Amino acid sequence: MTDSGTGSALRSLISPARYIQGRGALSELGPRVATIGSAPLILADDVVRELTEPTITSSFERAGLPVSFERFGGLPTRREIGRVAGVISDQEADVVIGLGGGTAIDTAKAAGDDAGIRWVSAPTVASTDAPTSALSVIYTEEGAFESYRFYSRNPDLVLIDTQLVANAPVGFLIAGIGDALATWIEARAVGQSNAENMAGGVATRAGTALARLSWDILWEFAFPAIEAVRGSLVTPAVEAVVEANTLLSGLGFESGGLAAAHAVHDGLTAVEETHGLAHGQKVNIGSITQLILEGRPTAEVREFIEFTARVGLPTTLTEAGLGEAGDDVLKTVVRATMAPEETIHNLPFAVTEAELLDALKAVERLGRSVRAGSGLPEPKAPERR
Ligand SMILES: NC(=O)c1ccc[n+]([C@@H]2O[C@H](COP(=O)([O-])OP(=O)(O)OC[C@H]3O[C@@H](n4cnc5c(N)ncnc54)[C@H](O)[C@@H]3O)[C@@H](O)[C@H]2O)c1
Ligand SMILES: [Zn+2]
Numbered sequence: 001m002t003d004s005g006t007g008s009a010l011r012s013l014i015s016p017a018r019y020i021q022g023r024g025a026l027s028e029l030g031p032r033v034a035t036i037g038s039a040p041l042i043l044a045d046d047v048v049r050e051l052t053e054p055t056i057t058s059s060f061e062r063a064g065l066p067v068s069f070e071r072f073g074g075l076p077t078r079r080e081i082g083r084v085a086g087v088i089s090d091q092e093a094d095v096v097i098g099l100g101g102g103t104a105i106d107t108a109k110a111a112g113d114d115a116g117i118r119w120v121s122a123p124t125v126a127s128t129d130a131p132t133s134a135l136s137v138i139y140t141e142e143g144a145f146e147s148y149r150f151y152s153r154n155p156d157l158v159l160i161d162t163q164l165v166a167n168a169p170v171g172f173l174i175a176g177i178g179d180a181l182a183t184w185i186e187a188r189a190v191g192q193s194n195a196e197n198m199a200g201g202v203a204t205r206a207g208t209a210l211a212r213l214s215w216d217i218l219w220e221f222a223f224p225a226i227e228a229v230r231g232s233l234v235t236p237a238v239e240a241v242v243e244a245n246t247l248l249s250g251l252g253f254e255s256g257g258l259a260a261a262h263a264v265h266d267g268l269t270a271v272e273e274t275h276g277l278a279h280g281q282k283v284n285i286g287s288i289t290q291l292i293l294e295g296r297p298t299a300e301v302r303e304f305i306e307f308t309a310r311v312g313l314p315t316t317l318t319e320a321g322l323g324e325a326g327d328d329v330l331k332t333v334v335r336a337t338m339a340p341e342e343t344i345h346n347l348p349f350a351v352t353e354a355e356l357l358d359a360l361k362a363v364e365r366l367g368r369s370v371r372a373g374s375g376l377p378e379p380k381a382p383e384r385r
Helices: 025-034 046-062 078-091 102-115 162-167 170-193 205-230 236-256 260-268 279-293 298-311 327-337 353-373
Strands: 019-022 040-044 069-071 095-100 118-123 135-139 145-150 157-161
Touching: 019 025, 019 236, 025 046, 025 095, 025 118, 025 157, 040 046, 040 078, 040 102, 046 069, 046 095, 046 162, 078 102, 095 102, 102 118, 102 135, 157 162, 157 236, 162 205, 162 236, 170 205, 170 236, 170 260, 170 279, 170 298, 205 236, 205 298, 260 279, 260 327, 279 298, 279 353, 298 353, 327 353
Parallel strands: 019 157, 040 069, 040 095, 095 118, 118 157
Antiparallel strands: 135 145
């Protein structure tokens, strides 16, 4: 966004209208949604519906709202978004609630936008920073990244129940930590280059500071939070990490800006080998790639690799399913990462395809060397989903 009078870039920060987090927060969903609309549609897959339906039903009944669930088809593709927008119109819903992980939430936003109604994010895992943002990540039917779709507003409400998060398999929280750690790595680079953030301006100090706060919280509390969630416990460390993964990373990436880590994530989705990985797992490969491209101090890169390996994130191509990948596969990743609209071009320096290919290959070597030096086991290929 450029000020036509002066040519200077305008600063911009955007956020959801309201954020609510805590143990048992889901029972508040009805009363909160009632302030936004009177005919809600809840988009959730069967797993999530089963986990949440009794609480949601009593919460909505208490608020005098009808309960209407629509089964989510699994990916935010144009076809699924169009289908859900059709259901919204048929039912004359006036607010759509994305309930579940990032894909259900992104689909609800897109369908809500198509149908011209308001939308709410109710994440049931802290696996991504999708819930707060004013954009969806759209996929092809084959499961590859297609595009970012931007909206003129963020969700009217983001509500996350930390007991649900603590009850979920710990892998979701770990993936969310991978997504959130990238936020500061990317916002720092975007701050250096004064490139555009995802809010259509340049970063405010607040946007950049929130990205940094997310990072600081994760270095402090990731391990105790992971331990707590293994036992389905909600502790202050869990509350802190859920806030870092969901709110701070969300505001931080959108208003601080994205750079290479997420571009590499998008590039990785272009090859089928990585499709079994969670968003935050692929992002961690992207974070390490960016640190290498930036030429960050060796101790810093090694520390990041060791920390994220101990958290349980992939730090080698092998763990991303690309251990056996030849140059042809890696070049497909490189080309998709370097697409003209990709955020890798927000780095404060230009990157060539050859440089990116070597940086990706360096991830494997460095990841293995740090693991060996830290007494961590050899990397293993992911189990196919
Ligand atoms: N729009 C954005 O700003 C943004 C930001 C980051 C990521 N994303 C997108 O988010 C998506 C990834 O989201 P994700 O990693 O959450 O995965 P996901 O949405 O693909 O999967 C979530 C899975 O978790 C299950 N689940 C949800 N809650 C559960 C619970 N409490 N217990 C047990 N299982 C539960 C669901 O059934 C589902 O299978 C990607 O499409 C990515 O592009 C978007
Ligand atoms: Zn992300």
